[in-house]
Amino acid sequence: MNSFIKANPSRCIGCRTCLISCVVAHEGRDLFELGYDDYKFNPRLFMVKTSMVTAPVHCRHCETPACKSACASGAISLEGERVMVNANKCIGCKNCVLACPFGAMDIVETGQVLPDGQPRRVALKCDLCAGVADSPACVRVCLTDALELVTDQELRDEIADKRRAAVEGGYFPASI
Amino acid sequence: MTTRQTQTTCCYCGAGCQLLFTTDIEANKILDVHPVKGRTNDDKACLKGWFGWDFLNDPQILTKRLRAPMIRKGGKHSPLEVVGWDEAIKFVADNLAKIKAKWGPDSIMGAASARGPGNEPNYLMQKFMRACVGTNNIDHCARICHAASVAGSRQTIGEGAMSLSIPEIEDAQVIFNIGYNAAASHPVVARRIVKAREKGAFIICADPRITETARISQLHLPLKGGTNLALTNGLAYVIIDEGLEDKAFIEAHTKDYEAFKEIVLSYPPEKVSEITGLRPDDIRLAARRYAGSRSSVILWGMGVTQFSQGVEVVKSLCSLAMLTGNFGRPSTGTGPVRGQNNVQGTCDMGVLPDVFPGYQSVADPEMRAKFAKAWGVKALPTEPGLQLTRVPEKVVHEKDPAKRIHAYYIFGEDPAQSDPDLAELRETLEAIDFVVVQDVFFNKTALYADAILPATSWGEHEGVYTSSDRGFQRIRKVVEPFGDIKDDWEIICLISTAMGYPMKYKNTEEIWNEMINLSPKFAGATYEKIERQGSVQWPCFDKGPADKGTMYLHKGGQFATPDGRGIFKTSHYHPPTEVENNEFPLTLCTVREVGHYSARTMTGNCRTLRNLEDEPGWVEMSPRDCQALGLSANELVRITSKRGSVITRCLPTERVRPGAVYMTYQWWIGACNELTISSLDPTSRTPEYKYCAAKVEKIEDQASAEKEVRRVYTDIRSSMGIAQEGLSA
Numbered sequence: 001m002n003s004f005i006k007a008n009p010s011r012c013i014g015c016r017t018c019l020i021s022c023v024v025a026h027e028g029r030d031l032f033e034l035g036y037d038d039y040k041f042n043p044r045l046f047m048v049k050t051s052m053v054t055a056p057v058h059c060r061h062c063e064t065p066a067c068k069s070a071c072a073s074g075a076i077s078l079e080g081e082r083v084m085v086n087a088n089k090c091i092g093c094k095n096c097v098l099a100c101p102f103g104a105m106d107i108v109e110t111g112q113v114l115p116d117g118q119p120r121r122v123a124l125k126c127d128l129c130a131g132v133a134d135s136p137a138c139v140r141v142c143l144t145d146a147l148e149l150v151t152d153q154e155l156r157d158e159i160a161d162k163r164r165a166a167v168e169g170g171y172f173p174a175s176i
Numbered sequence: 177m178t179t180r181q182t183q184t185t186c187c188y189c190g191a192g193c194q195l196l197f198t199t200d201i202e203a204n205k206i207l208d209v210h211p212v213k214g215r216t217n218d219d220k221a222c223l224k225g226w227f228g229w230d231f232l233n234d235p236q237i238l239t240k241r242l243r244a245p246m247i248r249k250g251g252k253h254s255p256l257e258v259v260g261w262d263e264a265i266k267f268v269a270d271n272l273a274k275i276k277a278k279w280g281p282d283s284i285m286g287a288a289s290a291r292g293p294g295n296e297p298n299y300l301m302q303k304f305m306r307a308c309v310g311t312n313n314i315d316h317c318a319r320i321c322h323a324a325s326v327a328g329s330r331q332t333i334g335e336g337a338m339s340l341s342i343p344e345i346e347d348a349q350v351i352f353n354i355g356y357n358a359a360a361s362h363p364v365v366a367r368r369i370v371k372a373r374e375k376g377a378f379i380i381c382a383d384p385r386i387t388e389t390a391r392i393s394q395l396h397l398p399l400k401g402g403t404n405l406a407l408t409n410g411l412a413y414v415i416i417d418e419g420l421e422d423k424a425f426i427e428a429h430t431k432d433y434e435a436f437k438e439i440v441l442s443y444p445p446e447k448v449s450e451i452t453g454l455r456p457d458d459i460r461l462a463a464r465r466y467a468g469s470r471s472s473v474i475l476w477g478m479g480v481t482q483f484s485q486g487v488e489v490v491k492s493l494c495s496l497a498m499l500t501g502n503f504g505r506p507s508t509g510t511g512p513v514r515g516q517n518n519v520q521g522t523c524d525m526g527v528l529p530d531v532f533p534g535y536q537s538v539a540d541p542e543m544r545a546k547f548a549k550a551w552g553v554k555a556l557p558t559e560p561g562l563q564l565t566r567v568p569e570k571v572v573h574e575k576d577p578a579k580r581i582h583a584y585y586i587f588g589e590d591p592a593q594s595d596p597d598l599a600e601l602r603e604t605l606e607a608i609d610f611v612v613v614q615d616v617f618f619n620k621t622a623l624y625a626d627a628i629l630p631a632t633s634w635g636e637h638e639g640v641y642t643s644s645d646r647g648f649q650r651i652r653k654v655v656e657p658f659g660d661i662k663d664d665w666e667i668i669c670l671i672s673t674a675m676g677y678p679m680k681y682k683n684t685e686e687i688w689n690e691m692i693n694l695s696p697k698f699a700g701a702t703y704e705k706i707e708r709q710g711s712v713q714w715p716c717f718d719k720g721p722a723d724k725g726t727m728y729l730h731k732g733g734q735f736a737t738p739d740g741r742g743i744f745k746t747s748h749y750h751p752p753t754e755v756e757n758n759e760f761p762l763t764l765c766t767v768r769e770v771g772h773y774s775a776r777t778m779t780g781n782c783r784t785l786r787n788l789e790d791e792p793g794w795v796e797m798s799p800r801d802c803q804a805l806g807l808s809a810n811e812l813v814r815i816t817s818k819r820g821s822v823i824t825r826c827l828p829t830e831r832v833r834p835g836a837v838y839m840t841y842q843w844w845i846g847a848c849n850e851l852t853i854s855s856l857d858p859t860s861r862t863p864e865y866k867y868c869a870a871k872v873e874k875i876e877d878q879a880s881a882e883k884e885v886r887r888v889y890t891d892i893r894s895s896m897g898i899a900q901e902g903l904s905a
Contacts, residue, residue: 010373013359013366013388015770017223020784024227029208031783032230036237041787051830052391143220144367 001152002061003081003128005045005136009055011146018056018138018147019043025129025137042108044126045138056138056147059083059104059126067096067105067125075123081152082128090122097123178202183212185641185649187292187634188224188773190514191342191364192643192711193217195225197635197654204656206232215711216342216643222363223771223785230782232635232655238780238844239618239896242630243659256628261660261670268585268627269674271610272309275583281310281557285581287564288316288527289588289664290519291774292616293631294639294651296687297664298518298525299533300679301587304668305561307551308677312538312561313581316527317589318519319564320596324481324860325512326523328490332743333498334736336535337520339509339729340473341645341713346371347507349469352462353381354493355404355479355866359388360768362513362644369475378469380462382407383479384765385796385838386831395462399452401763401836402752402867405485407459408492409746410448412440414463415499421467422501429733429742430498436744443749451749472502475511482766482865484753486857491745498742503730514644516774517634521642524698524714525691529561534695550694553677563861565595568604568854583610587664588631590775592620596863597819597854598847614667617777618896620844630661637663639684640706646726647711648701701725752867753855760817760869762801762837766848769793769840776842792885793843794827795872798834802826805874812881815839817870820850823881826872837872841865845888 022043024031031039045056061083068076068083075089076096085096087110097105105125112120128149129136139147178201186193194214198207209229211221234241245264246256259267275283286309288301298316305314318326326336333339345351345368358366366388373379373392381393382404390396399407415421416437426433445456452459466472474497480489494510502508514520526533536543544556562570562581570581584605595601605611605624613625616633636657640648662670665687669679681687685703692698700716700723713725735742756763771788772779779785795815797807807813807826814823815837824839824846832838839848853868875881 010392011370013363013370015222015359015363015366016788017221017226017363020223020227020771020788023784023787032206032233034783036235036783036786039783041784049829049831051386054388054391141221141226143222143363144370 001081001155002063002078002083003149003151004061005058005126005128005139006148006150007055007058008146008148009053011144012054012056013144014047014049014054015143016047017141017143018045019047021137021141025132040109040111042106042124044124046103046106057102057104060102061128066099066101070095070099079130082130084127084130085123085125087122092121092123179207182652182654184635184652184654185517186221186225187517187778188228189362189517190520190644191216191362192517192641192647192649193221193225193364194649194710195221197229199654206655214649215647216645217364220364220367223788224773224779227784228773228779228782229635230784231778232633235781235783236898237783237786238893239777240898241659242615242618242628243661244630245660246628248626252626261662264627264629265670265674268612268629269671271626272583272585272671273675275610276309279578279580279582282313282561283580283582284309284311284313285562285564285567285584286314287584287586287589287591288314288522290317290516290522291588292634293588293664294518294637294641294684295521295525295691296639296684297587297668298522298527299687299691300665300668302526302533303551304672304677304679306547306556307553308672308675310557312529312557312559314527314561315529315564316519316522317516317594318523318528319861320594320863320865321478321515322481322512322519324486324857324862325476325490326528327860328487329494329510329512330535332491332494332745333503333510333730335729336523337729338511338513338645339503340507340511341647341727342368342643344507344728345369345473345475345511346375348372348377348471348473350378350465350472351380352466352472352474353379353383353389353393354474354476355383356475356477356513357383357387357389357479357767358475358513360770361477361515363770365513378465380465384833384836395458395465397454397458397462398833399454401765402483403452403749404480404483404489405492405747406443406448406451406749407454408489408496409440409443409749410445410459411463411466412436412492412496412499412746413443414445414460415467415496416440417444418464420464421499425501425733426499429735430744431741432744436495436746439746439748466496467500470502470505471507472497472500473508473511475513477513478515479866481512481860481862483867484855484857484864485747485750486862487859488747494742495744495746498744503742504728504733506728509728509730518641520644520646521640524642529563532694533691534697536695547694550690564591565854565856565861565863568600571604571607572600581608583612584608585612585614586621587614588616590619590621590777592624593775593844593847594841594849596849596852596865598849599820600854614664617781619775619777623895629667630659631664631667632657632661640688643711646713648698648706648714649711650703650706753864754818754853754868756835756869760871762835762870762872764815764817764848764851764868764870765836765838766841766852766865767838769842772840772842774842776844779842791843791889792822792824792845793840794846795824796827796829796832796838797872798832798836799828799830800834801837801872802828805872807872807874812875812878812885814873814875815851815870816873817851817868819853822846822848822850823875823885837870844892845885
């Protein structure tokens, strides 16, 4: 199974340290030397606050990604334990944005300029910090431990624990 | 490349987080910053800790660093000219001396800094004002935030600080959180509240908004703004009425209980319900839960203090803790959590009009004699000085020139952004004969300065900060400063010396040693001990290694009052000064933006923090009020009070009640203090930032409003001395 990041709303305080850490991880620390408008502030997770819930929304790295099925240019693929967007192939058609049931996909300006002078816009989402950090930056900086990387093994262990608890908890009568 | 690792204390909020910097020494460049284990933060930091150091690079987004002294040689309204230090010091010293000679020492006001400079320059600043100028007119921005907590706590329990420590919060059984939004003010403290909840604490959150703490609380009391005192008196009523008070504690450790009881017994839950809008049963439940534990903690913030009854509510909260015996053990007591990194320290240093360092009263002849002897002067001023919120009253509203303030020496503050009723404040600065601004950045107050003295920033100097829970911690130099700038303590020494009162120190440690030797509560907290322990919490009386400092106050019910007894106090409730009316039907309350800090000169110049939230800021409104005005999210709106009018962006949220609107105070365009009222608490003189009447209006032509916001932003930057260039707002 693919890995994904789980948010715990009873711990999240909505501070958005995770959003900035995502930008810094992907833009690189050089951004602190660039002109203040010479980098892109495009977090790949989104803080949501409703009346009683606070939590960031990330890509779930679905096993059958609706975004991938909907992609018109073959830009979305499964790589290792992740769903990835290839920005070079993306044409910005927004099918993935419509298809994603979580709202985890965004369309952003890349900083590149098209031949007609228009800014190039592509799909962007969580890549679990593939190639930019050893572990997801958002998980590392979260000060209330509200974010957790869930891997295939952890998910299997959790399922196994629950099944054991179900048996021991007497959900099944000993004799019928 | 040679790299160096330096640990220092974060420069934002009073949580006192420890950060480790890695720098490239040759390039004088910061390579990495991350939190490390400290007493209060474990190894965590919030977004300001992780990313808030970027202003040291001076990216000039909102304003820019000062790099050389500047003076107006041709008097008011003449241009600021760059000069050398000798000329700048002489200019300031001569003008202050002239004003002192003509109008007397009490015509000079000093405002010191709760922010970057640290304790040592603040100690020198009050010494300069008292010993050299000869006045107690010295104050700082605690006046506009937690002065009510200092005053109210000292009058009841004798000590104006958190009685418990930040780490103890997570082991409380009950947390009564009132007027305090930890998630926005101190994320690292919010973490302790989250942990307490997970460990099984019962959380009561009294706040008109659904804050993050309210969201995870078991009991949210969404009281009407400005009714805190009715609620706290009501809680005391229930506790006494149901016999839940700690009779043995009251008998053994307190006094004036009968007078307190007489007042609170006129606040039965049904009456309190009418005032606050809360259900009587919720008030009863809160009282029972609070009184029902031996580890009950009260946490409060600006939602208590920034009202004209702020001091009364603080006294009443301290009395609630005494009433239930919730003092003197771990994980219990009172927690006014301080907003700025060193606002506790600046109070500790005696940068208050009524006390010397270590909270020793200026009215006490013995104390005056002790300090006069140590400072080598014949006598020190006897009368308590002026609070900084009263400066406008003593300038624009004072008819007798002999009683006016004629000079204002402002060090590390920006009253032209942070004080209430900014129009009146600007008029005040304009009218004062001589204004000195000593700062790191060009700011709004600097526009009115006759002399500007550039100082080193946090990260460029050594010293000690005091965290909110009385913890002395070291700050260290991370990078070398550049430009013709000096450490704050050095500048103050130069001015004082030029005015005929020589001050000379080798380093901050020498200043610190002079201070602790005059302040019994801090006497044991040497640099050596602070280095060794990482943090020393006052009181720490003895220099020996056995006295490690004090985790929680009032052990065994021994209060810091003259006779050791806590004093019960409260008052009758009255409504806020300016209430909503037909013309201004909404109540405006000012709140905090988590990624920005104070007047925003620092965080507004950090690339990522600025990208997360930028001008013109937000007004939070209930969806019902938005609907009535036809407003949608992100739309620019006009918000107006009797005193001013600004543009900001609409943020509809179910977390606020209809009829109430909230603005974050860090914005220069959406500057809410153009609207706030300068109505003051009669004791603490803290302004009523949390309540005034306002109206919100729809702007039909959004395109030109957006253009206007961009134009104002450009104008602000240009007035701060930044060359014209594009800025995407």
